[in-house]
Amino acid sequence: MNNSRGRSMLMGIGVFLLAKFKWALAMLKWTKFGGTFISMIVSLGAYAALYGWKFGVALVYLLFVHEMGHVIAAKRKGIPTSPAFFIPFLGAMISLKERPKDAATEAYMAYGGPLAGLISFLPAVVLYQYTEEPFWAMVIFMGAMINLFNLLPVSPLDGGRIVSVLSTKIWFVGLLLLGVFVAVSPSPILFLIIIMGLFSWWNRAKEGHRNALLSYEREKLMAYRDAIAHWPTLTTTWNLKQALSAEISAAAQAAQSVEGKRMIPFLHDDERLAREKARMDRHYADLTMNLLQEWEHQPVEYADADPSRPIPSKLLGIAQQTADNKIQQLEDELKQNRAYYVAPASVKWKVLVAYLLLAGVLSLFMVYGHNLMELYR
Numbered sequence: 001m002n003n004s005r006g007r008s009m010l011m012g013i014g015v016f017l018l019a020k021f022k023w024a025l026a027m028l029k030w031t032k033f034g035g036t037f038i039s040m041i042v043s044l045g046a047y048a049a050l051y052g053w054k055f056g057v058a059l060v061y062l063l064f065v066h067e068m069g070h071v072i073a074a075k076r077k078g079i080p081t082s083p084a085f086f087i088p089f090l091g092a093m094i095s096l097k098e099r100p101k102d103a104a105t106e107a108y109m110a111y112g113g114p115l116a117g118l119i120s121f122l123p124a125v126v127l128y129q130y131t132e133e134p135f136w137a138m139v140i141f142m143g144a145m146i147n148l149f150n151l152l153p154v155s156p157l158d159g160g161r162i163v164s165v166l167s168t169k170i171w172f173v174g175l176l177l178l179g180v181f182v183a184v185s186p187s188p189i190l191f192l193i194i195i196m197g198l199f200s201w202w203n204r205a206k207e208g209h210r211n212a213l214l215s216y217e218r219e220k221l222m223a224y225r226d227a228i229a230h231w232p233t234l235t236t237t238w239n240l241k242q243a244l245s246a247e248i249s250a251a252a253q254a255a256q257s258v259e260g261k262r263m264i265p266f267l268h269d270d271e272r273l274a275r276e277k278a279r280m281d282r283h284y285a286d287l288t289m290n291l292l293q294e295w296e297h298q299p300v301e302y303a304d305a306d307p308s309r310p311i312p313s314k315l316l317g318i319a320q321q322t323a324d325n326k327i328q329q330l331e332d333e334l335k336q337n338r339a340y341y342v343a344p345a346s347v348k349w350k351v352l353v354a355y356l357l358l359a360g361v362l363s364l365f366m367v368y369g370h371n372l373m374e375l376y377r
Helices: 002-020 022-028 034-051 053-076 103-120 122-131 134-150 158-163 170-184 188-205 207-233 238-258 269-296 314-340 345-374
Strands: 085-087 091-093
Touching: 034 053, 034 085, 053 091, 053 103, 053 134, 103 122, 103 134, 103 158, 103 345, 122 134, 134 345, 158 170, 158 345, 170 188, 188 207, 207 269, 207 314, 238 269, 269 314
Parallel strands: none
Antiparallel strands: 085 091
């Protein structure tokens, strides 16, 4: 009864403060860290209302230090991040404003969170030795458990991002382990992580398909660019139009032959790739024909009115430049995709040792904290 009255009083005080200082909150939300502060207060209030303010403060502190570990690691790699944002009963998060250049960089930033998390509860170890307060035992256990859980090899958890340097196939093993946890102890949060993990694994599995399409589009663009560079030398466009018309017709038939078919991922990957290529063939054939028709209707301009000195078409120049820019974008994306998960053996060994060492230390502290808490049951 007293606990209920205490919680009600806390909530009442919170409502009163929000009412009195709502103008301050309105100003805060426009500042860089306003979202962090407001979401932190909301989470603290939610945890305090259910579990008491000491637990709420401890949990928010542990989550905050964990996220700051990610922020510091990202800053060291020159990657900007959003401020931390707290979500009651789900934790906290930051988002990267740029994609890391490779999986090793992503692993470095992911490792920063649990490492900072380990450091965050070390003062509680010292405080427990001096005070023998069960609260500090709870902080040790909770801090170790949160960060050890984050090391599960499931993307998007930190552990999944770390082990991606070794092999993304480990994600599937992590999903199986998490599935066992859910079967033994059902939890909406664990189920949500499994769903997110499946999406990450799915996107990784589709990367080969994506790269094949990027390569094919690059080839189509290069052929398109080279073709329009040759147009000014033509004496007639009749044969070109006939060839393009036949290409458009063939591409339309090819696309129609595979449209509407149900294709099961992994089982029909070749058919799906053929369908996407047929659509791309039709797109670039139409693009070429439209450009040709527009170019034909443009009057030819000559330098100093000299028929022997035609001025290059601005329309074709713009089209070629646009194609060159797109080709460069595709090549950059292909290069990054193919090299993203590639790392030297020395880097893989360092990541593996660091991962296992951190997981081992956190496991020991979790057992230590659990044993201390058992003393007060």
